[in-house]
Amino acid sequence: MESKFCILTETEDLKTLISSTEDSLQIERTKTLFEEIRASINNNDEEDRSFWRPVLPWGGVYTIRAGRKAISCTPLYVKISLKNTCTIDGFLMILYVILRDNQSFPREVGIFLGRQFVEHFLYLMDSYDYTTVKMLWIWDRMSKRxxxxxIHHAALEIDLFGNEHENFTKNLETMMSTMQESLCTNWSCPARFQEFIQKTININPPHELPPRDPIQSAVDEFFCPKIILCKELGCNGLREFSQRVFCHGPPPFVILNMQLWKSEELSYVPYHLALSQHRYSLEGATLFNKEEHHYSAAFQIDGYWMHYDGLRSDNLILLNKPPELLLLSSLVYIRASDK
Structure with missing residues (x-):
């Protein structure tokens, strides 16, 4: 079966995919996807009306040309089928809105993800080329693991079933990385000085509800200095942790992993949040349907909240109230000073 396919490297595949897409998208467009969504919101008098076309539908099928190296290969075209893409779809939608709605963010995000990646990502989303943008993320950001x-006959099937934080959040390189140093009071400690670096922000729910905002309290606990018993073998000292700081300065946006939180602990979600002495504003969230094992997303444009669900026919709608029967998977905040 494998002998029927021309095996290309991911770099070659990606270049072929992007170049062929750009060649096929020479149709003159008056507005980008973001401009179309914004215009639809601002010109919409009916609050329950959905966006006029499907946006970033679940799954996808892409046919790529094998190229000159495939002269002796059959078939000359290889179809790629995508399944369970909801583990990246919601975040891709939020990422697009964030980058298009904040002028300096594409340059900043490009430092971590690569300028070429950001340019291609925005071009493909602007051009409504949803399957290709998913392939871009899979080949450029994800590992094969x-x-x-x-392989099924003349098609390669890629299944992204799993956890969205594994498939998206952890592939943002070091953009959200934080560092915290610690020093043990015991001079004989085998590892007296330690440095802890964490690439994602996982905040734990409180054991009992604090008197103030539980999410801000959990964020403060994640960043604040603390003293605990040293866990090194044979050491009875105290380990003092410094204030946690961002490794590369405050990132343009942060994703808070909320999967451990219960709905009763989330009666209030703060619009503003202080992270390591920097102010952030709520921009979006991803949601999880436990029965369908399916992710969707919510985000705001011009003060209007929208719900995106790639499985539905009307998959981008104005949000008048919180979606029912959905669990909160993540909260996305942007650096407030740049909005």
């Missing part, structure tokens, strides 16, 4: 793939 993060998804399953299998």
């Amino acid at each position: 993060q998804y399953r793939s299998v």
Whole structure:
């Protein structure tokens, strides 16, 4: 079976995918996707009306040309089928809105993800080329260990079933990385000085509800200095942790992993949040349907909240109230000073 396919490197595949897409998208467009969504919101008098076309639908099928290296290969075209893409779809939608709605963010995000990646990502989303933008993320940002793939006749099937934080959040390189140093009071400690670096922000729910905002309290606990018993073998000293700081300065946006939180602990979600002495504002969230094992997303444009769900026919709608029967998977905050 494998002999029927021309095996290309991911770099070659990606270049072929992007170049062929740009060649096929020479149709003159008056507005980008972001401009279309914004215009639809601002010109919409009916609050329950959905966006006029499907946006970033679940899954996808892409046919790529094998190229000159495939002269002796059959078939000359290889179809790629995508399954369970909801583990990246919601975040891709939020990322697009954040980058298009904040002028300096594409340059900042490009430092971590690569300028070329950001440019291609925005171009493909602007041009409504949703399957290609998913392929861009899979080939450029994800490792092969993060998804399953299998060959069926003339098609490669890629299955992204899993956890959205594994498939998206952890692939943002070091953009959200934080560092915290610690020093043990015991001079004989085998590892007296330690440095802890964490690439994502996982905040734990409180054991009992604090008198103030539980999310801000959990964030403060994540960043604040603390003293605990040293856990090194044979050491009875105290380990003093410094204030946690961002490794590369305050990132343009942060994703808070909320999967451990229960709904009763989230009666209030703060619009503003202080992270390591920097002010952030709520921009979006991802939601999880436990029965369907399916992710969706919510985000705001011009003060209007929208719900995106790639599985639905009307998959981008104005949000008048919180979606029912959905669990909160993450909260996305942007650096407030740049809004």
